[in-house]
Amino acid sequence: MSWNRKHLLDIESLSAEEITTVLDTATAFKAVGQRAIKKVPALRGKTVVNLFIEPSTRTRISFELAALRLTADVINFTAEASSLKKGETLKDTARNLEALNADIIIIRHRAAGAPHFLARVLNASVINAGDGAHEHPTQALLDAFTIREKKGRIAGLKVTILGDILYSRVARSNIWTLTKLGAKVTLCGPSTLVPKVFERMGCRVTYNVEEAIVDADIINLLRIQHERQRQTMFPSIGEYASLFGVTKDRLKRTRPDVVIMHPGPINRGVEIDSDIADGDRSVILEQVTNGLAVRMASLFLINGGQGPAEVNS
């Protein structure tokens, strides 16, 4: 068996075999979502806490529904309504949740490394739902799942990630996942948001959008992260749209079987034309469906990875 982890903290430390185990398990859980009864008792009696210190709707809802479909009890905890506002530390907040017998804590935090910190100080399992600009492992896993489902494989595919790479945890987790599974990754976007240093992660970096998309099997678009930018990194949204947006014109110069992905929320008319987002090349909503399956698989595997014999990591 190729999964013996207690936590899911990042993709960087996972092996290709472990990633494939999550994807294979997610296939079985996607089928559960297509049944009349969409619920299985795998996490019956377990308590899952959504500890979202940074705002999120879609990821939180996806994790919440995933846990509910595994018959876990779920508590949602948001920063606005918490004692963190009263000066409580993250560690104390988490230990209080653990004192209520939380078994799995899903954390989103603006600070990179926050999930790793919790994993060290808690007995509960920890899942990283996004930490700063560091990683967002379940997003990358659902992207890989979607690619594999659409193309039948990942090894050898050309995947272009287009947009704000610098501030994107989705980009980092995707790069780790795809390179480990043997895809060829190209990064493209404004030079201020796509530093050359990413070449060290095994990707190609180009600032020429036509070159980046012409032979791509997959184009994964990333949202411009206004909230994470300290100053304006490019002149205007309009300029970004005209230089890097996926327009009808640009789409004509791509492979006929190119698959367009976006982790959402999409900015119609900025990263992508409205018609293309709703068109037949786009798998944006399938990504949402697959996200549920991947998160069910992650919770299921994490829950099983707590036996006495395994090595915790």
Place this chain on the structure above:
Amino acid sequence: MSPEAQVQILDAPAIHRALQRIAHEIAERNENNAEVVLVGVQRGGVHLAHRLGDTLSQIWGRTVPVGRLDINMHRDDIHQQLAPRVHPTSIPFDVTGRTVILVDDVLFSGRTTRAALDALNDFGRPKRVQLAVLIDRGHRELPIKADFVGKNVPTALAERVNLTLKEDGGEDKVCLIKE
């Protein structure tokens, strides 16, 4: 290293005879054969269910539907062990109102069968469920009994029963392994 002693309990002809006999018993027990469907429990029961399905299709002169069921999402010991490998579940027919023959390779504690009954319930409400196993090795921990048994094999708790089938690339045989 502990020496492993391996004793063959069934060879290929014996497995064939046992499955033929089980198929005929199923046919005898279920006169209204139009209701009968087979569901193999992953992994060991799936190939056996298909073999029984082939024989029953010949006996009844119609194609008997065969599905497969993975029970790992319904286990009661999931937190005590490593995360299991989940295999596909595919039941491409409605089980409601049908007679479902659950097929498994080895009946031991009965916990797999209990999980299979729970899992099956998520797909509908069968009229009745019958259990067919190739080997019954005893040591039941739940009130579960097989309706059709290929061979009863008395075993010690520390022993293992290992089935290989030609569909998985081996030869058909059942061995008892002492550790």
